[in-house]
Structure formats: structure tokens, C-alpha cells
Amino acid sequence: MNHPVKTLSQLRPILLGFRKAAGLTQAMVASHLGVTQQTYAQLEANPEAVSVERFFKVLRVLSVDLMLTQSDQPQSKVVENQKGVARSAKKPASAGKSRDKDGKPVTGPATKTIARKAALSALSSGRAAAKKRENW
Known part of the structure; x- marks a missing residue:
């Protein structure tokens, strides 16, 4: 089954669903990764903050493949920041x-x-x- 991901906030429920579908607990996944259950719980609660490398390790444990496809829709000028809030893609002149x-x-x-x-x-x-x- 395909799960299109358009925003980072969609990662949490998708990871949770894949883990439960595989019949694994957080502790079991953590054991496969060589980390504590608490560490994996933090990753699962906030997957948008994890590195790409760690994200791929989790996907391997869950036997999930990542596939990227090109969208037919043009990209919007509005982007989403790390907290999921839409903002203009252009920074104000005074930014930074x-x-x-x-x-x-x-x-x-x-x-x-x-x-x-x-x-x-x-x-x-x-x-x-x-x-x-x-x-x-």
C-alpha cells in the first residue's frame, strides 16, 4: 500500500502504523536498532527531527521501502517550517x-x-x- 507524504507531520502516524502492522513494540524496534525504548519512542513521537540516516535505519527494521515520485502539480511558493506552520518561501530583508x-x-x-x-x-x-x- 502506498502512503503519500506531503508534510513532515504525516511521518508520525505512518511510522506508528508500519510498526504496529509488523507486530512490533517500540522496545522490539529499539532492540533491532541498538538503542533504548525511550530513544526510539522519542524518534517515533518526533520523526521530523531525526536525521535521514536514522530514518532509513528505522525503515529497514520495519521492512519499508521509500519511493519518491514526481508530482504533476506545480510547487507552491508557500513552504512549511519545522513546526508545521506555513510561511512565505521568501525571507524578509531583515531576516538573520x-x-x-x-x-x-x-x-x-x-x-x-x-x-x-x-x-x-x-x-x-x-x-x-x-x-x-x-x-x-
Whole structure:
């Protein structure tokens, strides 16, 4: 059976369905992958955040083939971001530029200083806490 995937949010129910159709538990899939059940549960809950390599390993365990086909429909100018929210494909002119406390664009050496301060602030507030990762 074919399962067309048009958005990343469709991956979760499809993976879940393939795993259950194969009669496997999360623990069984995790065992085949060499990871803990909790690690696989996180992947299954948020498959759009996993690397392509890991995604293919899961597909192999589930005996699922990935097939890409060309659509007859023209591509839209609207794209979906990682949270599933549609946005314009064109970035605003100010995107990615550092700004000072008054919201004015900052250029030159001050830009690096602001970026460093933001990174240090994130580290000190615990927002950038390192996660333990498993190699698989």
C-alpha cells in the first residue's frame, strides 16, 4: 500500500502504523536498532527531527521501502517550517540580522559581541543544556 507524504507531520502516524502492522513494540524496534525504548519512542513521537540516516535505519527494521515520485502539480511558493506552520518561501530583508536593544540593525564587530552575549545568556539560563545522545 502506498502512503503519500506531503508534510513532515504525516511521518508520525505512518511510522506508528508500519510498526504496529509488523507486530512490533517500540522496545522490539529499539532492540533491532541498538538503542533504548525511550530513544526510539522519542524518534517515533518526533520523526521530523531525526536525521535521514536514522530514518532509513528505522525503515529497514520495519521492512519499508521509500519511493519518491514526481508530482504533476506545480510547487507552491508557500513552504512549511519545522513546526508545521506555513510561511512565505521568501525571507524578509531583515531576516538573520542582529539587532540592538532598540531593534535597530547592528553591523560590524558589534554583531559578534551580541551573538556571543546571546549564546552565553542561553548557556547560563540552562536553555542550551547538552543532551545525552546514543550513537546508532
